[in-house]
Amino acid sequence: MSEAVTITDIDAAAARLNGHARRTPLLNSPFLDEIAGRRVWIKAECLQHTGSFKFRGAWSALSALDEDTRKRGVIAFSSGNHAQGVAMAAARHGVAAVIIMPSDAPQLKIDNTRALGAEVVLYDRVSEDRDAIGAQMAEARGLTLIKPFDAPMVIAGQASCGLEIAAQAANQGIDTAQVLVCCGGGGLTSGIALALEARAPNMTVRPVEPEGFDDVARSLRAGRIERNPALSGSLCDAIITPQPGDLTFPILKRLCGPGLSVSDEEALRAMALAMLRLKIVLEPGGAVALAAALFHKEKIDGEDVIAVASGGNVDPALMTRALALVDT
Amino acid sequence: MSEAVTITDIDAAAARLNGHARRTPLLNSPFLDEIAGRRVWIKAECLQHTGSFKFRGAWSALSALDEDTRKRGVIAFSSGNHAQGVAMAAARHGVAAVIIMPSDAPQLKIDNTRALGAEVVLYDRVSEDRDAIGAQMAEARGLTLIKPFDAPMVIAGQASCGLEIAAQAANQGIDTAQVLVCCGGGGLTSGIALALEARAPNMTVRPVEPEGFDDVARSLRAGRIERNPALSGSLCDAIITPQPGDLTFPILKRLCGPGLSVSDEEALRAMALAMLRLKIVLEPGGAVALAAALFHKEKIDGEDVIAVASGGNVDPALMTRALALVDT
Incomplete structure (x- = not known):
């Protein structure tokens, strides 16, 4: 592409x-x-x-994946709005979403993302490498990364x-x-x-x-x-x-x-x-x-x-x- | 009608x-x-x-008047939302609106109605007869009453x-x-x-x-x-x-x-x-x-x-x- x-x-x-x-x-x-x-x-x-x-971009990205890829689920890094957009777009496509969020994100956003059906994985901004955590999970489960903007x-x-x-x-x-x-x-x-x-x-x-x-x-x-x-x-x-x-x-x-x-x-x-x-x-x-x-x-x-x-x-x-x- | x-x-x-x-x-x-x-x-x-x-009903009523009648302006009794609807509908038709409001209506609603271009006349709910005030003004200026619902x-x-x-x-x-x-x-x-x-x-x-x-x-x-x-x-x-x-x-x-x-x-x-x-x-x-x-x-x-x-x-x-x- x-x-x-x-x-x-x-x-x-x-x-x-x-x-x-x-x-x-x-x-x-x-x-x-x-x-x-x-x-x-x-x-x-x-x-x-x-x-x-954010729901627009998340839906666009998910709906553009081929079905076999999409079925394995998606992963995203986000402090909030992108997370919720990906979570709802994934839920409505009937596929899993793993969201990697900083542990100091607003509680409302963490709760909402979970309530929308996503699996939320929290990391510490200072001591942990979110990219390493995400890469490991993506590889283990065949998840596709949905980037927030790029x-x-x-x-x-x-x-x-x-x-x-x-x-x-x-x-x-x-x-x-x-x-x-x-x-x-x-x-x-x-x-x-x-x-x-x-x-x-x-x-x-x-x-x-x-x-x-x-x-x-x-x-x-x-x-x-x-x-x-x-x-x-x-x-x-x-x-x-x-x-x-x-x-x-x-x-x-x-x-x-x-x-x-x-x-x-x-x-x-x-x-x-x-x-x-x-x-x-x-x-x-x-x-x-x-x-x-x-x-x-x-x-x-x-x-x-x-x-x-x-x-x-x-x-x-x-x-x-x-x-x-x-x-x- | x-x-x-x-x-x-x-x-x-x-x-x-x-x-x-x-x-x-x-x-x-x-x-x-x-x-x-x-x-x-x-x-x-x-x-x-x-x-x-309320804007819907006000616009509908104003736009249904014949032009000569509408040009003389309209009058309404309202504690707020109907007042604002009539005020904006009248302003956009380029005609005058007189709004009779109780003096204890929320200040935000009084201010908004005036800012939308209406002439606000306040009356005391206890001691004054709003219908008499309204009837007198309507007759003197040829205003058409826009009722709030009936x-x-x-x-x-x-x-x-x-x-x-x-x-x-x-x-x-x-x-x-x-x-x-x-x-x-x-x-x-x-x-x-x-x-x-x-x-x-x-x-x-x-x-x-x-x-x-x-x-x-x-x-x-x-x-x-x-x-x-x-x-x-x-x-x-x-x-x-x-x-x-x-x-x-x-x-x-x-x-x-x-x-x-x-x-x-x-x-x-x-x-x-x-x-x-x-x-x-x-x-x-x-x-x-x-x-x-x-x-x-x-x-x-x-x-x-x-x-x-x-x-x-x-x-x-x-x-x-x-x-x-x-x-x-």
């Missing part, structure tokens, strides 16, 4: 996802438009199965979100807009960028990251892959990765505008406004694109901006903390 | 709403299925414009939600189910019942109310309209009405199954589970149908149940209170 992802691959992934993934709505609110100084459209991917876009069928699956954005924006008469995407390893961002290149070529994708963890923005500026100096210390844990992927970065470099970054507090405020004005729940990492649209408007161009709200798997304590920031 | 609402009226209302109201998603979660002991499908009407189904074009608009439920359930292969609807005056409930009578005749609508404010359930049992003994003392303020409507009750009586009722705490728990598992925000009155599906399963029949989540306009303090009930 070629490493390049084409619009044919994306259309095929969307066809495999049809009837299995949700077509999530494109929401808006006059109250958010007023804050942003332009029309803001929110692609509510938190309403996807398992609460994040794999063509995963990128093609996430790109189905971009096809929907193109169609839903056209439906609103919108042809030109910056599309802000919460960005970790770049699977969703590169997938959406590829879909829009083909179906809405006047749109420009811009990755959004947490301040201090802006490896993608720095890599885009430098023209080559740069790493994050640290991997903890942000509330936006879902989108903290060491560096952009080898497959995703060339796509991001070719297609994306400059990256944006937001503070944890801005992400929390965007969460609160999403609850109040859109009636959706976001996690901090899933709220950074909306936060950029609302609080960094001077860095954005155009009458319309589209923000992808990529996930909503957040503990009640953090929701409560976000709500405390809004004075009503 | 006849007082009867036909499927032709409903299809016509849906056509007028097309491109203006959102087609809200039908959501589900394996975690909620487990609690409910069957598959639970949530019609997320909290994602409608203005955060509740009007054919309003019922036809709310019924568009039922058309969507029929289509979305069929899409999931569901032909037979009880459909639980949060019920105040019965506009949404009767509208959905009429739509399903025509398009999904194996479905049965059941009204859901707050405990102690179950005028519809008691009226259905008695076969004639009964009143609530009180109009305050529930968190579910959005669906507290004195009694079912003269137009809605005969429809409810002809088409609905027995009513259900839930406690305030059950409504709060359903709100918390909706946030955690579906990533949607509900208000207590918009969560009673889901609460019945989750916590009164022994009173419900069938493999599938559909719960309409009718609104999400809730203050942060109450969201925080709901979140405190879930132990994670």
Whole structure:
């Protein structure tokens, strides 16, 4: 299989996802438009199965495997959202999923992954080598690794979100807009960028990251892959990765505008406004694109901006903390 | 205009709403299925414009007026959700809206209604006669009254939600189910019942109310309209009405199954589970149908149940209170 992802691959992934993934709505609110100084459209991917876009890529990758390979089961490394996406996609295909998770992952995500039918194997981030653990299990049981972002069928699956954005924006008469995407390893961002290149070529994708963890923005500026100096210390844990992927970065470099970054507090405020004005729940990492649209408007161009709200798997304590920031 | 609402009226209302109201998603979660002991499908009407189904009826009524009448503006009495629906529908038609609200309505709802462009007139529930205030303003300015539920074009608009439920359930292969609807005056409930009578005749609508404010359930049992003994003392303020409507009750009586009722705490728990598992925000009155599906399963029949989540306009303090009930 070629490493390049084409619009044919994306259309095929969307066809495999049809009837299995949700077509999530494109929401808006006059109250958010007023804050942003332009029309803001929110692609509510938190309403996807398992609460994040990750189900798309997981389903795409699993459904693309030949049946004999798939029957032996799959394995994934994930701190949460990818884990849940793979777990549900595997369960619905009737095959086993082993998920290797750090032992300090949020309890809600560990519980959810187990409840979705996966076998969760915890490892210690400091003292254990997760790749060695995974490789050993994969070999012993014939499991196929489902990577979180740097794999063509995963990128093609996430790109189905971009096809929907193109169609839903056209439906609103919108042809030109910056599309802000919460960005970790770049699977969703590169997938959406590829879909829009083909179906809405006047749109420009811009990755959004947490301040201090802006490896993608720095890599885009430098023209080559740069790493994050640290991997903890942000509330936006879902989108903290060491560096952009080898497959995703060339796509991001070719297609994306400059990256944006937001503070944890801005992400929390965007969460609160999403609850109040859109009636959706976001996690901090899933709220950074909306936060950029609302609080960094001077860095954005155009009458319309589209923000992808990529996930909503957040503990009640953090929701409560976000709500405390809004004075009503 | 006849007082009867036909499927032709409903299809016509849906056509007028097309491109203006959102087609809200039908959501589900394996975690909620487990609690409910069957598959639970949530019609997320909290994602409608203005955060509740009320926009449908308001748009339907406004768009059905002749242009000369509409141009003079409209007036409505409402404690909140109907007010916001009428305000936005009027603003998008470019006409004035006067909203008569009790002075003790939640501040968020008063503010939102004003921000949506309406002129809000507050009255004291105890000492003032809202009907006299409204009649005087309507006459002086030639405003048309948009009733909250007991009007054919309003019922036809709310019924568009039922058309969507029929289509979305069929899409999931569901032909037979009880459909639980949060019920105040019965506009949404009767509208959905009429739509399903025509398009999904194996479905049965059941009204859901707050405990102690179950005028519809008691009226259905008695076969004639009964009143609530009180109009305050529930968190579910959005669906507290004195009694079912003269137009809605005969429809409810002809088409609905027995009513259900839930406690305030059950409504709060359903709100918390909706946030955690579906990533949607509900208000207590918009969560009673889901609460019945989750916590009164022994009173419900069938493999599938559909719960309409009718609104999400809730203050942060109450969201925080709901979140405190879930132990994670």
